[in-house]
Amino acid sequence: MTTTQTERPLAVLVGVQLPGVDDVEHAADLAELGRLVHTLGFDVIATVSQRRSALAAAAVLGEGKLKELAELTGGSGVVPSGAPERKNKARARRAAESGEGDDDDGELGVDAGDDADDEGDEDDGVEAPGAGGAGQEARRATVVAVDHDISPSQARNLERATGAQVLDRAGVIIEIFHRHARSRQAKLEVEIARLNYVAPRMREAGGGADRQRGGIGGKGAGESALELDRRKIRDRIAELKQELTGVQREQSTRRALRQGQRRVALVGYTNAGKSSLMRALTGSEVLVADKLFATLDTTVRALHPEVRPRILVSDTVGFIKKLPHDLVASFKSTLDEALEASLLLYVADASDPTFRDQLGVTRSVLSEIGASEVPSRLLLNKVDRLSEEEREALRLEFPEATQLSAKIPADVAALREAIIAFFEQSMVEAELLLPYAKQSLIGEIYENARVLSEEYDDAGGRISVRAHPAALDRLRSLLAR
Missing domain, CATH: 3.40.50.300 (P-loop containing nucleotide triphosphate hydrolases)
Known part of the structure; x- marks a missing residue:
């Protein structure tokens, strides 16, 4: 009998060491991201790191590092023409007319000289732990995990340059929470967070030109498919929050029963x-x-x-x-x-x-x-x-x-x-009078206090206890009703 072990998909970590972050902290952050990605079900084959003053506006990394990353994923390493957002089109057009490279290099051009950061930064190269083996070399990473929160446009540009799925740190954590949630409350809380994460990134999906007929009689521009999807997400979040309120109310009731x-x-x-x-x-x-x-x-x-x-x-x-x-x-x-x-x-x-x-x-x-x-x-x-x-x-x-x-x-x-x-150290001793008519409370006393002694006379039981002051107040309240 032979058993086949399914190969886990591969991932590459991306980190930018910003000013004020020392080498030890940067390495620890990337190691933690690696464990997060592993928990998500991927094997990390390499880490691409770079020292920068800030994340590159277009695709997180400078042009040189972006190409190194693409070699691990099978991508082109270049952000295709038309990828920058509309507000950057004029800059891209000027760059193209001046012969400075791709249309997108107008945005990547902000990082001119970033490759200089690569020179002399030997520790910031591509680290490939456990990437050896001919079989492994033939496989490409299908996920790029970035150790920062990145914008939707940065994620889209990275995906176009690498041909791989891109997750920032927040996305990785939310996906882990989504998979591991078990109770109804946890599932509701995670789904709300997940929808809040997805909603702003929908604007990068494109295809917003199709519109539903608007207004009475079909006049007006109407609502685009993208706007409709956003509204559906908002409505869904409202439903989940309402359901969560009910679940939390039940939890509060259970906690109230444990008061004292x-x-x-x-x-x-x-x-x-x-x-x-x-x-x-x-x-x-x-x-x-x-x-x-x-x-x-x-x-x-x-x-x-x-x-x-x-x-x-x-x-x-x-x-x-x-x-x-x-x-x-x-x-x-x-x-x-x-x-x-x-x-x-x-x-x-x-x-x-x-x-x-x-x-x-x-x-x-x-x-x-x-x-x-x-x-x-x-x-x-x-x-x-x-x-x-x-x-x-x-x-x-x-x-x-x-x-x-x-x-x-x-x-x-x-x-x-x-x-x-x-x-x-916070418990005090006291004596409680338990009338015969309220003998049903004896279990409550034993549950919330340590009984030191019991004596009974015509009036009922005199019970010496040691308990927390709040628990004593609750027991006295029950006995006084």
Whole structure:
């Protein structure tokens, strides 16, 4: 019996190192883009990088680098005539009349001298990790992934010059979210972000001349096919937002039922190990995968072994640099779990040399939704991959942090005790009077407080408890009704 393995399509990464971005940060950004593209299902065969003061107005890269990129995709490396937008036609015409090359070189001419950037920039050439092998050389990349947000015209020009599909960073992330969404809420949020991303790019599709008959009696210019498609997208977004409002209302009701309970939210960069830690702390079968954005839905489970009152642990969506704004807005409701938590555990992959920047991204996004005031602790995860010298350096740099590995049971047990101790310090002792007529509330008391003792007399039960002040207020309110 023979099995055939389907070859994954190939992709090329494109990055421009802008002023203020050092080599380490630039390399980390491209490496992260490579992991995103791999998560999307492509094998990266090369990286085309260039130092520039700004992205080229026409096609991101200068003319020389554009041709190098085209060699990897089988394209011409030249933006065909007529590709620039109408506002650039006059410039293109002047360039053609002066004999300066293609019509499009008028726009590319902004980058005159960009090839000089290529000279002496040996590190900015074409890197081809794992591109060896005669069979591989015969295959061309079918996708170009750009590590920047680019305009629709830049994307179209790149596609014409390379003959490949072009995705900018936002497009790659949105497509990953689209594939990984599982819950109804996540699917709605991602679809809204996806339509918001697609709508402005429709103007580059062309073919807007065909019009529907307009007005009463068919008079008037009417509505172009492109305008009609845009209106359909706007109507669809409105429908999705209305449906999402209903879903969020249900989520708010469920969160309200958990009010007064002790809640911990795991937050951090994507692939920092939050889901592995969630599984270790709660004993639940949450998805654990070594890929970006494996978790898009908030999962809530009880700390295991259970304590009384229960402590709930939430695993939230991961963060990433340059997260599309539409996705940040869409997922704010998902992040409300962090906003309403009693304790935030910032999970960082200590084995990643860029984890400090990743931690900054996480804190920045949480600050946007107002969660920066929630008590927090820093967890430096995956320290089993570090040497003792590296761990000691981290102890000096982050004395308040907890170093651990989600794979080491002793580390997880210590974290569990630390979580319990955090809530213990805010708990107070009190006595509750439980009339015989309200014995049905005994389960509620055990659920929200730790019962220290019970005594019964003619009036009912006198129950000594230890609980959080908010939980005590809720229990007293129930008993007073």
